[in-house]
Amino acid sequence: MLLASNYPFLDIMWTMFIFFAWVIWIWLLILVLADNFGRRDQSGWAKAGWTLFVIFLPLLGVLVYMIARPPEEGALISRGAG
Numbered sequence: 001m002l003l004a005s006n007y008p009f010l011d012i013m014w015t016m017f018i019f020f021a022w023v024i025w026i027w028l029l030i031l032v033l034a035d036n037f038g039r040r041d042q043s044g045w046a047k048a049g050w051t052l053f054v055i056f057l058p059l060l061g062v063l064v065y066m067i068a069r070p071p072e073e074g075a076l077i078s079r080g081a082g
Contacts, residue, residue, distance in 0.1 A: 025062070029054065032065050039069075 036050050050069075054061035 025059070028062050028066070029058065032062050035069070036065070 032054055033051065036047055036054075039047070042050075050061075050065060054065060
């Protein structure tokens with residue numbers, strides 16, 4: 001019971017929030033790197049640049065990549081009439 005008194009409920013909630021935010025960020029990093037290397041519309045130098053940007057400025061790199069990179073030309077699904 002002594003251990004529980006030294007770690008209050010709000011600290012547990014904060015620890016869980018930080019842990020799940022870290023898991024979400026790792027997942028976004030994996031998605032961004034997979035998308036980066038799977039693209040056929042950019043050169044190898046662009047892929048290397050995005051990869052270095054994501055590695056050296058992780059949070060900013062992932063957010064900028066998610067905002068700045070348009071979808072590939074063939075990736076959009078057009079809806080037909082009918």
